[in-house]
Amino acid sequence: xxxxxxxxxxxxxxxxxxxxxxxxxxxxxxxxxxxxxxxxxxxxxxxxxxxxxxxxxxxxxxxxxxxxxxxxxxxxxxxxxxxxxxxxxxxxxxxxxxxxxxxxxxxxxxxxxxxxxxxxxxxxxxxxxxxxxxxxxxxxxxxxxxxxxxxxxxxxxxxxxxxxxxxxxxxxxxxxxxxxxxxxxxxxxxxxxxxxxxxxxxxxxxxxxxxxxxxxxxxxxxxxxxxxxxxxxxxxxxxxxxxxxxxxxxxxxxxxxxxxxxxxxxxxxxxxxxxxxxxxxxxxxxxxxxxxxxxxxxxxxxxxxxxxxxxxxxxxxxxxxxxxxxxxxxxxxxxxxxxxxxxxxxxxxxxxxxxxxxxxxxxxx
Numbered sequence: 035x036x037x038x039x040x041x042x043x044x045x046x047x048x049x050x051x052x053x054x055x056x057x058x059x060x061x062x063x064x065x066x067x068x069x070x071x072x073x074x075x076x077x078x079x080x081x082x083x084x085x086x087x088x089x090x091x092x093x094x095x096x097x098x099x100x101x102x103x104x105x106x107x108x109x110x111x112x113x114x115x116x117x118x119x120x121x122x123x124x125x126x127x128x129x130x131x132x133x134x135x136x137x138x139x140x141x142x143x144x145x146x147x148x149x150x151x152x153x154x155x156x157x158x159x160x161x162x163x164x165x166x167x168x169x170x171x172x173x174x175x176x177x178x179x180x181x182x183x184x185x186x187x188x189x190x191x192x193x194x195x196x197x198x199x200x201x202x203x204x205x206x207x208x209x210x211x212x213x214x215x216x217x218x219x220x221x222x223x224x225x226x227x228x229x230x231x232x233x234x235x236x237x238x239x240x241x242x243x244x245x246x247x248x249x250x251x252x253x254x255x256x257x258x259x260x261x262x263x264x265x266x267x268x269x270x271x272x273x274x275x276x277x278x279x280x281x282x283x284x285x286x287x288x289x290x291x292x293x294x295x296x297x298x299x300x301x302x303x304x305x306x307x308x309x310x311x312x313x314x315x316x317x318x319x320x321x322x323x324x325x326x327x328x329x330x331x332x333x334x335x336x337x338x339x340x341x342x343x344x345x346x347x348x349x350x351x352x353x354x355x356x357x358x359x360x361x362x363x364x365x366x367x368x369x370x371x372x373x374x375x376x377x378x379x380x381x382x383x384x385x386x387x388x389x390x391x392x393x394x395x396x397x398x399x
Contacts, residue, residue, distance in 0.1 A: 055107075066096060068145075069093065073092050140196050144189065176236065182260060224277065224279050225262070228277050232259075232262060240286070243259055244256060245288045249266070252274050254268035254272075254274065262278060263277050288359045289358065291357060293361060294356055294361040294368070295352075299384060301381075302348060309348075312375060313352060317354070318335065320371055326367065330354065330356055335353060338350075346384045346386045
């Protein structure tokens with residue numbers, strides 16, 4: 035803004051000056067609140083709470099700076115002979131006319147684009163269903179990854195535009211950052227491997243958010259998945275953070291369909307043919323139960339027969355093909371049912387037993 039513009043701003047009508055002052059107050063308020071949130075977020079990044087007081091002082095200093103700038107602007111706008119506020123206000127208006135308005139516009143556009151990404155992501159509706167569907171898993175995973183990546187791109191682009199508006203050579207900065215990134219990549223090879231492996235996990239749809247997987251000795255449901263790490267929550271509620279580069283082999287227990295394998299032990303003295311018939315009948319009844327039929331696939335259960343002759347029991351194996359993530363509930367319910375049925379049929383469910391033979395020596399030996 036040149037000198038004529040400054041003079042025109044000071045010669046504006048009184049009501050317009052009050053209106054401009056009001057907009058300046060609103061702008062200072064929103065800038066102050068945004069800065070305070072930023073400083074609180076930075077304070078939360080550190081585990082040590084002793085530096086929280088420092089960041090509170092920084093936030094108060096930010097508010098004080100904005101109020102001082104607002105006072106200087108109003109002093110210059112109304113041509114009040116208060117020094118050095120009037121001189122500071124003139125310098126502020128000059129800066130706003132040359133660079134400040136452009137920076138404020140970039141900040142506003144970046145903030146609007148950042149919020150728009152979140153709004154658009156929320157509008158991508160994934161059907162809520164009690165059934166576990168593979169397509170929903172893939173959509174949820176891609177949605178979270180695309181949303182986070184787009185937000186990073188928006189913020190990075192806004193930061194580069196602000197630096198360019200301040201007169202910094204962005205091309206040289208990007209070139210320097212590329213060289214520095216290449217140097218850092220040699221020291222952060224695990225991070226690069228995390229990103230590459232995470233990219234192929236998502237691209238090949240190996241697993242996604244909502245799947246139940248096993249990685250090494252850890253098993254649980256996938257709560258979060260991005261290019262760097264996979265977050266699992268196990269049955270006890272413990273959360274495990276696994277870098278994607280550490281996933282060399284993964285077992286997915288919720289892919290398309292599942293199978294419940296139930297072993298039923300009967301006593302050696304039981305009639306095996308009768309026991310096999312009873313177990314098969316109970317499995318078929320369970321399969322046809324209207325309250326449980328939706329959890330099975332179209333393939334009926336199979337009684338494979340005698341699976342092993344253990345120390346205390348004859349083990350009979352039964353297979354149920356179920357929908358994804360339903361195998362554990364089906365196995366628990368069939369265990370309950372077959373226990374009651376075997377009791378009703380008089381078929382003994384054995385427990386570990388040991389026979390002890392006692393030998394008594396003759397008196398003269």
